[in-house]
Amino acid sequence: MRILFLSYWGLHDGLTTSTVFPHLRVLQNRADVSAVRLVTIERGPDAKTELNFDLGSSADKISFEPLRSKPSGNVILNKIEDFTRFPQELIRQAAEFKPDFILARGAPAGALAYLVWQKTKLPFYVESFEPHAAYMLESGVWRAYDPRYLFQRHWEKRQKQLAKGLMPVAENYRQQLIREGVPASRIVTVPCSVDAQAFAFDATAAQRVRQRLGYPASAVVGIYVGKFGDIYYDQEAFDLFRAAADYFGPDFRLIVLTPNNEADVRRKLQAVGLGPDQAFVTKAPHAEVPHYLSASDFAFSPIRPAPCRLFCSAIKIGEYWASGLPVLVTPGVGDDSAIIEAERGGAVFDLRQPGSVPAALARLAALMQQPDYRARIHELAVRHRSLTRVQEAYKQLLP
Template sequence: MRILFLSYWGLNDGLTSSTVFPHLRLLQERPDVAAIRLVTVERGADVQAELPFNPGFAPDKITFEPLRSRPSRNVILNKIEDFTRFPGELVRQVEEFKPDFVLARGAPAGALAYLVWQKTKMPFYVESFEPHADYMRESGVWRAYDPRYLFQRHWEKRQKQLALGLMPVAENYRQQLIKEGVRPERIVTVPCSVNAAAFAPNAESGTRVRQRLGYAAPDAMVGIYVGKFGDIYYDQEAFDLFRSAADHFGPGFRLIILTPNAEADVRRKLAAVGLGPERVFVTKAPHHEVPDYLSAADFAFAPIRPAPCRLFCSAIKIGEYWASGLPVLVTTGVGDDSAIMEAEGGGAVFDLSQPGSVPAALTRLTALLREPNYRARIQELAVRHRSINRAREAYATLLPVGKIAKPAVA
């Protein structure tokens, strides 16, 4: 097989490191895969940059060819230009590389794969398939009349109809797709995988980080948040949540924030809720440093903004938290994970629309932290629910293209 693997994220994006590269390694291991071309979408500073590709792959099997977005002051015009220009560039790559199919990572990449199908009838699959258009609208990022929303929603409908296989990230969404008429044998649930060994709790690393940050006091209770503020995540509400945790755990509470958001903005919002630099460490950490910071923490935050379609998502950060043995303070209705938290003790669920929900969740979290060997027990959740083997099994079921005679919808 020859596979054109299409990612909507850039080569240096943390999501590429955490979600794309592990799947490329799985495909690389298969003896029936002759060649893979990784195609990423580059924006911002990386558009003009040299992009060395050497993440430990076999150079005779995996090559790299980026799509470079042309910067524009108007984000809508920029996206329109991307989706009018990139399909032609991808058609050229298809003609040159001669893949057997396109494997798209995420619904926006799936939209590009569909647009290539329009021109070439090149078969395609979509993994990490989610209702991206509804995510963005329900989060307030896109409006119902936004061209990005209207086009993406249409393209997702066509992906459901024409993709040879779909790999949603939540069982909740698999069931929804079946209700919509997608044939069940063409759908395999693959939650966002995590390398449990790479994120396993390391007491020595955690101690070193605590000492470096000045969090080594015996009464220190360290929470951690990894990710953005805003869009599909809470913004001001997240800082109020941090304040609630500080009030609950008392003077020993400390917080680590690893975020791409501007540090000055984060510090300003922390100060507004009474959390100064003596209690909070803020930085933008490369993905390979995240496990050490997680090892230094006692629990983690996942303040994902609730929305009806959030039931269909799978947050990579939750898998990484679990792999590090951390109980998670999470919003209700997040993919399959919120239910797993409640049923299997992987954290505590809160709902800001319900008075008293946050104090109750913090009390539940405290009980989990008092359990002996809680980290080892929670780490097993990552092994059970977020193993890379789920992707391996999905590929074995759906690939190669020769196994499939019909598109996904009956």
């Protein structure tokens, strides 16, 4: 097989590193795959610079050619230009590379794959298939009259009808797709997978990071990895950090790994009384994230509740679990909130319910008193987020 793998994110985006590269390695290891062409979408500075793709010497089947977005002061005009030009560029790449099909990562990439199908009838599959248009609408990022919402909603409908296979990230969404009439034989659930061993707890790294940050061994360390705003809480997240500090007392420390502006994040932390002696903020390379997770005791996942969140899969939760961290999460997040409650993988809080946060923190504290809690929670990542799920889905769906 020759596969054109289309990612909607850039080469240096954390989501590419954490979710695309592991899948490329799975394809590389298949004897029936002869070549893979990775296509990313580059925006901002990366759209103007030379990009070096390196997945290691063992990835000899994989080549790389990006699509480069042209800068524009108007984001809507920029996206319109992308979705008119990129399909033509992909058709050119397909004529050159001669893939058997396109494997698109995410519903926006699936939209581009569908637009190529319109012109060429090149088969396509969509993994990490989620209701992206609904996400953006319910998050307040798009409005119901926004052309991006209207087009994406239509393109998702066409993906459901025409894709050779869909790989939603939550079983909740697979069931919804079946109710909508998509044949069950064309759908396999593949949660955002993690390399559980790469993220496993490392006592040496934990001690090294704590010493560097000046955090004592007795400190109770919470960690948050990700953005603020959009589908995540913003000010509410900082209030949550404050609540954790109040609950755990003077021993509480916080690590925040975020792409958001560091000065702005520090200012918001300071506003809730968490200064640099208690809270560390940085933008860490993905390879360093496991070290910070090992240095922590529990993790935050403050995803803003919305009806379509039932259909998502946060990569950070899988990484947290792989490190053995119980997760403080909102209700209705993919399959994970239910797993957390049923299998003691953390605690669920609901800001709409008075007293929910301290009750959830108490459950976390009780979990952390169990001597084997990290090893037990690590097994949740092995069971629910293993790359084996990817391998099985590819075997079932791909030709």
